[in-house]
Amino acid sequence: MRFDVITLFPDIFVPFLEQGVNRRAFESQIMQVKLWNLRDYALGQYKRVDDRPYGGGAGMVMMAEPLFQCLSAIRQERGEERLECPLIFFTPTGQRLNHQLVQTWDTKRGAILLCGRYEGVDQRFIDLYVDLMISMGDFVLSGGEIPAMAFLDAIARLQPGVLNSDESHQFDSFHENLDGLLDCPHFTRPEIWQGRGVPTELMSGHHENIQNWRKQQSLIVTKQHRPELLGNSEGRSIPSKSKELKK
Ligand SMILES: C[S@@+](CC[C@H](N)C(=O)[O-])C[C@H]1O[C@@H](n2cnc3c(N)ncnc32)[C@H](O)[C@@H]1O
Structure with a gap:
């Protein structure tokens, strides 16, 4: 190219x-x-x-x-x-x-x-x-x-062999794997930083629970910041936690 x-x-x-x-x-x-x-x-x-x-x-x-x-x-x-x-x-x-x-x-x-x-x-x-x-x-x-x-x-960054892992871009915002929604929040070490911890789901080691948490967070983040993108994910329910988010 x-x-x-x-x-x-x-x-x-x-x-x-x-x-x-x-x-x-x-x-x-x-x-x-x-x-x-x-x-x-x-x-x-x-x-x-x-x-x-x-x-x-x-x-x-x-x-x-x-x-x-x-x-x-x-x-x-x-x-x-x-x-x-x-x-x-x-x-x-x-x-x-x-x-x-x-x-x-x-x-x-x-x-x-x-x-x-x-x-x-x-x-x-x-x-x-x-x-x-x-x-x-x-x-x-x-x-x-x-x-x-x-x-x-x-x-x-979408071309094979450019990113360290060719999978990394497949879970970025807007990708079809996320139904065109925004990416979920990410956390790294230390486990506690300035008194704040990491969501327990991410510490569980349970692959399916982690995936579910990420999908739910993606919906919550999208509803909060770019609600117009939710049209891309029709049929998916917004987790109840999203109601707690500040407008
Ligand atoms: C100072 S700008 C000219 C702006 C132009 N007079 C106008 O009001 O649309 C000079 C150049 O910067 C580039 N540029 C500025 N803003 C841009 C934008 N939002 N998206 C893409 N290119 C932009 C364009 O190539 C443009 O010709």
Whole structure:
């Protein structure tokens, strides 16, 4: 699975690609990431990649032509048709990134990721060449690099051989093993910390009781923090303990 990233700040990605779980994914080539510095496709003597907005107003706009040149170079190197490898633009205008999108991506052949900067990208480039727009949420970041890294990270950890145990992600929030609900609370040593103990079910050594406790807690946590997700687990009863939870 190969990802090509178009950015004005490729250095931002270097520590991300070299640390922890991500490093395992990218060094082992389970996922390949190639960084493309948009500045290399800048125009004219002054190496421009942005210009003032038509109509006036604050900020600069990323120009269409350097983006087109960079995209053409990537497509040529990949030797693939557009349909095989979509261009994703990270923008607040896009659809919200979620588990479903991340999970379905692992069967596809990677993507080209466009990180915006300044006020954004010339709309004509978006209209002609962008296949999918993805948002991180209803807030504005300074650039698309953090969204691109979030996207890559979320996909990387689902790939076989990336996490220490391939099972670990199968009990994370939103996974179908949890019916799309949130993860249960976790505890580790010491047994007593600041006067607080650990739920007795987890100390019982009884596998089935532990599993039941985790499922119940997953429902309770979801009801408390994201009740709208409970639609995903129709037919399952909410444990009575949830009534005790503060709203
Ligand atoms: C300062 S923002 C531009 C925001 C744009 N003028 C707007 O209001 O939608 C610069 C770049 O950061 C990225 N960005 C900012 N917020 C984002 C978000 N919530 N999700 C995805 N990308 C975002 C986009 O690539 C965007 O082009």
